[in-house]
Amino acid sequence: MIDVSTTPATNKTGPASRRRTYRPNAQYIPVLATLSLLIVMYTFGAVSYENFTHPSVLLNLFTNNAFLLVVAVGMTFVILTGGIDLSVGAVIAMTSTVAATLLQAGWPAGVVIPVVLLVGGVLGLGMGAVIHFFKVEPFIATLAGMFLARGIALLINQNSIPITNEFWTSIAETRIVFEPGVYISGMALVALAVVAVAAVVLAWSRFGRNVYAIGGNADSALLMGLPVGRTRIGVYTLSGFCAALGGLIYSITTTSGYAGHGTGTELDAIAAVVIGGVLLTGGSGYVLGTVLGVLVLGMINTIVNFASLNSWWARMAIGVLLFAFIVLQRLVTRKAK
Amino acid sequence: MTLQKILKSRLMWPVAMLVVLLLCALIFSDGFFDIRIQDGHLFGTPVNILRASAPLVLVAIGMTLVISTGGIDLSVGSVMAVSGAMACLIIGDLSNQNSVGGVAVAVVAAIALSLVLGLWNGFLVAVLGIQPIIATLILMVAGRGLAQLITSGQIINVQSSPYKVIGAGYVLGLPVSVLIAAVVLAITVLLTRRTALGLLLESVGGSPVASRLAGIQARRFTVMVYIASAACAGIAGLIYSSNVSSADGNNAGNLIELDAILAVVIGGTALTGGRFSLAGTTLGALLIATLDTTAQSVGIPPEATLVFKAVVVVVLCLAQSATFRAMLFRRSTPRPAARAEVPA
Numbered sequence: 239m240i241d242v243s244t245t246p247a248t249n250k251t252g253p254a255s256r257r258r259t260y261r262p263n264a265q266y267i268p269v270l271a272t273l274s275l276l277i278v279m280y281t282f283g284a285v286s287y288e289n290f291t292h293p294s295v296l297l298n299l300f301t302n303n304a305f306l307l308v309v310a311v312g313m314t315f316v317i318l319t320g321g322i323d324l325s326v327g328a329v330i331a332m333t334s335t336v337a338a339t340l341l342q343a344g345w346p347a348g349v350v351i352p353v354v355l356l357v358g359g360v361l362g363l364g365m366g367a368v369i370h371f372f373k374v375e376p377f378i379a380t381l382a383g384m385f386l387a388r389g390i391a392l393l394i395n396q397n398s399i400p401i402t403n404e405f406w407t408s409i410a411e412t413r414i415v416f417e418p419g420v421y422i423s424g425m426a427l428v429a430l431a432v433v434a435v436a437a438v439v440l441a442w443s444r445f446g447r448n449v450y451a452i453g454g455n456a457d458s459a460l461l462m463g464l465p466v467g468r469t470r471i472g473v474y475t476l477s478g479f480c481a482a483l484g485g486l487i488y489s490i491t492t493t494s495g496y497a498g499h500g501t502g503t504e505l506d507a508i509a510a511v512v513i514g515g516v517l518l519t520g521g522s523g524y525v526l527g528t529v530l531g532v533l534v535l536g537m538i539n540t541i542v543n544f545a546s547l548n549s550w551w552a553r554m555a556i557g558v559l560l561f562a563f564i565v566l567q568r569l570v571t572r573k574a575k
Numbered sequence: 576m577t578l579q580k581i582l583k584s585r586l587m588w589p590v591a592m593l594v595v596l597l598l599c600a601l602i603f604s605d606g607f608f609d610i611r612i613q614d615g616h617l618f619g620t621p622v623n624i625l626r627a628s629a630p631l632v633l634v635a636i637g638m639t640l641v642i643s644t645g646g647i648d649l650s651v652g653s654v655m656a657v658s659g660a661m662a663c664l665i666i667g668d669l670s671n672q673n674s675v676g677g678v679a680v681a682v683v684a685a686i687a688l689s690l691v692l693g694l695w696n697g698f699l700v701a702v703l704g705i706q707p708i709i710a711t712l713i714l715m716v717a718g719r720g721l722a723q724l725i726t727s728g729q730i731i732n733v734q735s736s737p738y739k740v741i742g743a744g745y746v747l748g749l750p751v752s753v754l755i756a757a758v759v760l761a762i763t764v765l766l767t768r769r770t771a772l773g774l775l776l777e778s779v780g781g782s783p784v785a786s787r788l789a790g791i792q793a794r795r796f797t798v799m800v801y802i803a804s805a806a807c808a809g810i811a812g813l814i815y816s817s818n819v820s821s822a823d824g825n826n827a828g829n830l831i832e833l834d835a836i837l838a839v840v841i842g843g844t845a846l847t848g849g850r851f852s853l854a855g856t857t858l859g860a861l862l863i864a865t866l867d868t869t870a871q872s873v874g875i876p877p878e879a880t881l882v883f884k885a886v887v888v889v890v891l892c893l894a895q896s897a898t899f900r901a902m903l904f905r906r907s908t909p910r911p912a913a914r915a916e917v918p919a
Contacts (some may be wrong), residue, residue, distance in 0.1 A: 324833075368889070372896035378840050381833060389881030394876055451670040505649070505712060512709050545654070552724030557717020564713070565704055572704075 268515025269527040271570040275563055278531055279537050287544040293420050299536040300426040304482040305330065305491070305500075307429040307532050310394025310507040311436045314528045315473040318450045319438075320475060320520025321376035323474065325365065325383035326481040326507055329358050330500030332387040333485030336398035337439065338495025347405035352519050355482045362478020366471035381475075384504070391497035398496040401489060410490050425487045430484065437525040449473060453520025510535055515571075534563060585843035588894045589858045592887065596862070596869050604872040617747040620872060628864030629657070629752040630811035634831055635838040635860040636763050636853060638886050640800040644780045645848025646700060646707035649802060651808040651835060653718025654692050655828030658809035659816030660725040661685040663733050672735040681738070686809045688818030692718065695806025697798030711801075715832070722824035732821045743817030752814045759807060763851050773851075776800065780848025834863050841891060862891075 283290040300307070309326045332352045365383045369376050371466045384403045401407070412424035440446035448469040451459040460466045484503075489495050514531030516523025538559045542552045600620075620631045634651045641648045665681035666672055692714060699710035712728045732903040744751040765772030776796060808828070816822050840846060840860060842855025852855035866887055869879045893899045 368892070372893055372899045374839060374892045374896055375846055377846055378837065378888070378892055381837060382885050382892065384833075385888065386885035389879065389883075389885055392878040392881060469731060498627075509709060509712055510705060518706050518708060548728065549612045550720040550728055553720025554717050555715050555720075556726065557720060560716065561699075561713045564709060565703060568703055 239560065265522065266569050267530070268567070269524055269530065271567050272527060272530040272534065273421050273497075275566055275570070276502040276534055276537060279534070279563070283537070283544065287541075289544060290544060292491065293416070295540060297416075297420060297422045297426075299533055300407055301421075301423040302539075303532050303536045304429040304537070305487040306335075306422065306503065306506055306510065307529065308487060308509040309484040309503060309531050311432055311525060312477035312484075313504075313507040313511050314436070314476045314514075314523065314525055315440070315449055316341050316376075317508070317518060318449050318519075318520055318523060319470055319473050320454050320456070321369065321470070321473070322505045322508065322518070323362075323365075323383075323477045323481075324377065324380040325361070325387055326477065326484070327500040327503035327505075328384040328387035328391070329361060329478060329481035330485040330488050330503055332361075332390040333358055333482045334489035334492075334499050335391040335394050335399065335487060335497055336495070337489050338401050339394055340403055341381050341403040342399060343404065347403055347482050351486060354486060355479060358482020358485065359479040362475040362481070363471060365478070366474030369474065370467050370470045388497060394497075395495075396497060398494050398498075401493045401495065406490055407493060410493055423491075428487065432458060432480070433525060433529055434501035440525055445469065445472065450521055453522070455521075483490065506535060509560070513567070520571045521533050538563075583853070585895070586855050586858060588891060589841050589855065589862055591689050592891050592894070593858070593865060595863050596865050596887070600869045600872055603874065607872055609847070612748065617748050617750070620868065623748065623755045624861070624865050625866065626750045626867045628751075629756040630828070631761055631831065631834055631864055632756045632812050632857055632860040633811040633814070634639075634804075634809045634828075635856045636760055636830075637804030637843075638835040639839050639842070639844055639853055639856045640763070640767075640776065641707075641804045642780075642836070642844055642846060643732040643776045643848060643851035644797055644800050645783070646797065646800065647709045647836065647846070648696065648804045649708060649709040649748055649809075649832050650696060650714035650718055651804060652831045653715050653722065654689050654805050654808035655815060655831065656722035656824050657692065657718050657725065657824075658685040658689045658774065658812030659730070659827050660722040660822040660824055661688050661759060662738070663731040663822035664725050664736055666733045666735050667731050668835075669735075672733060673737060675737045678735055678737040680742070681723035682813060685813055686806060689805045689809025689812070690802055692809075693802035694798065695763050697801035701794045701797035719824055722822070722827070726822050726824055728824075730821050730823050732822065739818050739820060740817070742814045744815070746843065752818070755810060755814065759810065760853065760857060764805075767853070777850055780851075823838030835860070837888065838863055841888075841895075843895075907915055 259445075280290075283295075287411050289295075309330070313323055315327060322380070336357060337350050337354045340353065341347065345353075361383060365379050366376050369379045374485060408422055413421040414424075414427070415421040440449065448459070448464050448466075451464055452466055452469055456466055464505065485500065488499055492499070509527050510531035511523070512531070514520060514527030514529070538556055541559065542555045545552075545555065547555055588832050596605075597733050607620050610617060610621060613616070634655070638648055638651065641857060654914050662681040662685040665684055669677040669681075673678065696714055697867045699713070703710075710766050740751055741755070742752050746754060766777065775791055776788070778789070778791060778795045783797075787793045810826060811831075815827050836846075837860030839856050840908075841859035842852050842857070844851040844855065866884055867880065870883050871877075
């Protein structure tokens with residue numbers, strides 16, 4: 239029998255334990271850990287280097303990593319479903335090459351942009367379809383997509399193609415200037431807009447909830463009647479689209495198209511997503527975490543730049559900082575749990 | 576073995592693809608299969624394919640073990656670079672670069688350093704519990720820096736005939752690099768299939784928690800596979816650097832991790848861990864090496880090689896996918912047979 243007359247067990251410990259300590263929701267802990275470590279890193283930079291506290295340092299994080307931010311947002315969706323997309327770096331190369339070639343052929347920018355975004359989306363759609371219908375492992379399907387995209391870029395042109403289109407060069411110059419030397423580029427704003435849309439979609443739309451459900455357990459999601467196939471193909475399409483947008487941003491900031499653009503971006507994007515607290519097994523994480531992950535990678539690069547090391551020490555330093563960050567994050571989240 | 580058994584085997588499709596590639600090469604390029612003996616050594620394109628595949632086979636063997644436990648090792652390319660750099664640094668400092676003892680010291684030092692790097696990966700994954708893709712990404716980034724640090728950012732050239740033997744020498748007419756890969760493969764097969772080790776690895780990959788409850792020291796095995804993977808990568812790095820008689824921190828083993836993972840998956844090992852097939856991995860690695868060589872000899876321009884590779888990988892993945900085969904099969908099956916049973 240359940241005795242309902244006794245007082246609830248929580249009161250037994252007495253008033254001393256009533257003093258409430260702030261305990262964040264367990265699912266926010268990885269994101270909060272990343273945020274606090276990011277602040278620690280910034281403080282470290284500010285203490286160690288002159289001019290590190292200049293506002294342009296922070297704004298440049300967004301400006302320099304705009305393309306990575308967009309790509310990582312798409313990657314977040316894919317990883318949340320438990321998949322992975324290795325093709326994003328190659329899609330950047332392909333889209334920048336296609337865009338540059340079409341612009342050189344005299345196509346107007348208003349046509350080139352939708353065409354390029356469509357190409358990226360269609361490639362993602364194809365990979366998603368292969369992954370879903372034929373149960374090919376995402377790692378391999380997107381690896382094939384990576385070979386294909388970079389192969390197409392190489393087929394089109396093996397050399398770097400300059401872009402002289404007026405629209406392209408004018409948006410490359412577009413920026414909001416707060417004071418001389420302190421500005422945020424238009425591309426960074428585009429990236430932030432993508433982040434905002436993605437965060438809303440993931441948190442409040444049916445598609446977003448389906449993404450989490452599939453990442454948690456795809457079989458359960460299917461039994462619940464959720465559109466698993468549509469959602470899974472959708473995330474790869476979205477990632478392809480984001481990568482194409484990232485490629486456009488890349489081609490705008492560098493005003494060139496080149497088959498060698500975006501080498502290794504897929505690993506940067508995956509690292510950013512995972513640093514932001516998204517589990518590679520899927521089902522848990524936030525877009526905001528990914529943004530913080532991108533900022534962490536950017537901050538590591540900034541610190542290494544400020545230290546003005548030569549290229550191999552810079553690589554070592556990136557590795558060491560990444561290691562320090564991940565171990566600290568691991569310790570913080572483990573303790574909190 | 577009956578035809579059905581052969582058709583059901585996971586290795587059937589990679590083998591079929593390899594045969595198709597070789598057939599293409601046979602038709603489109605003259606003298607592809609000409610193997611001749613010159614100065615007591617075997618020469619010819621197939622021998623070149625085997626020689627070119629040796630580092631990939633080695634790296635893929637280590638990768639198979641890591642993937643069997645459900646992990647992944649992105650750092651193999653960097654470990655290759657570090658190992659080659661270490662060996663060339665020591666050999667470059669020798670007063671007599673042709674002394675066998677000095678080269679042996681260099682080789683041992685390079686492999687020992689690789690083992691330490693593997694231990695580092697294993698420590699991050701097994702002890703600190705970091706996701707393998709990120710844990711090994713750290714070494715992937717830092718390792719190239721380390722390799723360049725060892726060589727002070729230069730490409731070290733060495734003129735050492737004993738060292739040259741590892742990558743470009745011949746024993747009894749057979750390339751040494753291929754023999755090394757074969758020996759490592761044989762040892763790995765013996766250790767995993769003739770002892771309980773393979774079964775234990777598969778159980779760790781199947782479920783780390785369940786295997787720990789069953790009394791298996793999952794953590795120890797995890798550390799071990801990363802060490803094994805780094806050792807394989809280290810040997811591959813020696814072969815690579817010996818073949819070109821230099822240490823190049825930037826290009827040694829560049830992107831080999833992706834080819835190795837591809838080889839493992841083509842060979843029928845799932846990335847989620849559990850059952851693994853070393854024979855499949857070897858086949859996959861040979862297939863990838865053949866792909867690159869055939870593309871050249873068939874006359875596909877270098878800029879189109881990647882597209883060719885993508886097409887082959889897609890075709891192979893689709894052929895391996897049971898669903899895709901079922902779809903093709905359903906279409907070709909005559910319908911009336913099924914209909915006949917319905918009225919009864």
